[in-house]
Amino acid sequence: MGLTLESTGIRSVRESLVIERKNDKEQVIALAGNPNVGKSTVFNTLTGMNQHTGNWPGKTVENAQGRCSFYGTDYIMVDLPGTYSLMAHSAEEEAARDFICFGGPDAVVIVCDATCLERNMNLVLQTIEITPHAVVCINLMDEARKKHIRIDFGSLQKDLGVPVVGITARSSRGLEKLMAAVGGLRSELFVNPIKIRYPSPVEEAAAMMEPALKQRLENRLNVHWAALRLLERDQSLLNSLNRFLDTDLTADGEITSALERAQKHLEQNGITPDILEDKIVSSLVVAAEGICADAISFDRPDYNARDRKIDRFLTSKWTGVPAMLALLTFIFWITITGANYPSDLLSAVLFRFQDFLLALLNRMGAPEWLTGMLILGVYRVLAWVVSVMLPPMAIFFPLFTLLEDLGYLPRVAFNLDKYFKKAHACGKQALTMCMV
Ligand SMILES: Nc1nc2c(ncn2[C@@H]2O[C@H](COP(=O)(O)OP(=O)(O)OP(=O)(O)O)[C@@H](O)[C@H]2O)c(=O)[nH]1
Ligand SMILES: [Mg+2]
Incomplete structure (x- = not known):
């Protein structure tokens, strides 16, 4: 069976297009952006909520709503699923596009990754085409600094014709400035957004x-x-x-x-229907290239040469899948075999404590049915569960988190995408399966 709208959560995204304002003054702000650029991190920091974040794309499938207030204005923030384009080729793209077009947001904040701005610019341009009430929020500025990438915000703002703000959401830097820019949209200073020139x-x-x-x-x-x-x-x-x-x-x-x-x-x-979309996308790409050429400079042009080499090894046809199988097998082996030792130790300690508890209750003259129920029932089951389940979890999850922080999980999703598509799923679901 293929995936359904219910199983992917997309139906609930569509249904949650409805926003209930407490009063007319509340402003609805949509947080859009490519997958894995920090939209939910921005959302959580602004609203104090706890949307799922992690270092792989496609975590947010339902749009979450939360409230916050800045400079005397009340906002309803809406965290949208990550999307590369609004030309809707997937259910997530449809959901994001539908909210921006029909959900009635007062403004859209387009969250971008400062380390690959050109790739993000496609969505920025498409969003500005729909609505001029937009703020471009360039996140991961800490990572850009580490990679010696310089961004000229003035040039970006001039070329795009909408406010551009740099932030580091992980350490909450720049968020007040971002909300000041959102508040400033109403002053209508930014009325001249870029117009893409198509053939x-x-x-x-x-x-x-x-x-x-x-x-x-x-x-x-x-x-x-x-x-x-x-x-x-x-x-x-x-x-x-x-x-x-x-x-x-x-x-x-x-x-x-x-x-x-x-x-x-x-x-x-x-221009046949087949090539129309290519023409439109080419115009967007050319515009994005021009804007980024003006605004981005690299202190070290080969800043990502090493990353690219590793990437090629981890995702190429001949090395990607064997490396992935070897790594995942190693992790599962370590989880299963490695867990035996702490498991044995834990069960020895817990069952010795069981003997102690039994002796204690007997000495206190507790009836047999009570010791049976409490110690041989509740305690023994708990001891088994803890000694069998805890060690593998304590090994697997930190290792999985390490792979996530190293950015390996999106590569696993990429390697498996082709195979998962045959089952009408997509590579991202491999990550959930690994955890199950
Ligand atoms: N270094 C750094 N990492 C960040 C920053 N903001 C977010 N992250 C990390 O980026 C990863 C993705 O963050 P999310 O907030 O889950 O991204 P998202 O855009 O909501 O992702 P999807 O919902 O999957 O589209 C997480 O590991 C965050 O901790 C930042 O400013 N600097
Ligand atoms: Mg998210």
């Missing part, structure tokens, strides 16, 4: 769609963005739009005829 036929086709869409969307969604997605034949957006507008856009004559004309225009210019 002329694409822009012309989008323009053909816009008048009809404008009427239906009534300022509830960015018309240009929606036109591009409809041109891409993004069925999942169309479904979400239909749900949101409570209508069927495919039955709307004006929209379907505009769409037909626009698609014909694209085809006349040699």
Whole structure:
């Protein structure tokens, strides 16, 4: 059986699009970003809640809500699942996109990883296309400093046209500045967000769609963005739009005829549906490259040469899987064999204590049914469980945490993705299976 919306938790993400404000003044802020960039760490620090964090992607599958107040404004923060794009190729991407488009957030904070900003820029640009009420939050500044990566925030802010703030969420540095920037969005100082330039036929086709869409969307969604997605034949957006507008856009004559004309225009210019998405993604990539070339400099250009070598070894076709099998076998062997010694020791101590307790109760004249129930029942079962279960857990979990901190777990997910996909799952689920 494949994965269902329930088993992945995605249905609950969709259902939790509804936010209950206590009053009209509460501002809803969505925390979006690529997987594993520290969104939940930011969320936990701001709200005092305890969302699951860990060093592998895809931990957050349900959007969590929490409250906080800064500079006299009350906020509802929403921690979204990590996503690389809003072009919705997965259920998590759909959930994040639907919340940003239809969940009614007052602003979106796009959390980025300072050590690979260019990769994160794709989502930043896509989000700004949907809403100008955005703040770019560049996290992991401590890691960037270690790697001698310099980021020119002024240049980024100028190119993107929205506020950009650097933070280190793990040590809570910069969060007040981040919330000041979120609060400042209302002052409308940032009204000129970057506009991505797509090839002329694409822009012309989008323009053909816009008048009809404008009427239906009534300022509830960015018309240009929606036109591009409809041109891409993004069925999942169309479904979400239909749900949101409570209508069927495919039955709307004006929209379907505009769409037909626009698609014909694209085809006349040699842009078939297959290559339209490539053209759109290429424009985003070119824009991201330009912005990052202006804003990022490296004191040591080969700063990640060693990491790349290790990465190649751990994920390549010939060495990745054998290395993974060897490492995981070693960990399971150490967990099982290594646990025997502390297990024996623990059971010897606990059962000697059982004899002592039995003797004590007998000396006190306790009835046989009571000693039987308390010592030979409750205590003995507890002693067995503790001596059998505790040592393997005390060995396995620290080792697993070590692998997590070294960043090896996402590599395991990557190596296994191909095989898990055959079962309609994905590599990330291997990590949960390892723990079970
Ligand atoms: N060094 C450093 N690590 C950080 C910082 N912020 C978060 N982390 C670590 O980054 C890892 C990922 O953090 P999460 O908050 O779980 O990331 P996320 O974006 O919510 O991840 P998903 O929900 O899987 O998309 C964790 O190991 C955090 O401890 C930071 O500022 N510096
Ligand atoms: Mg998370």
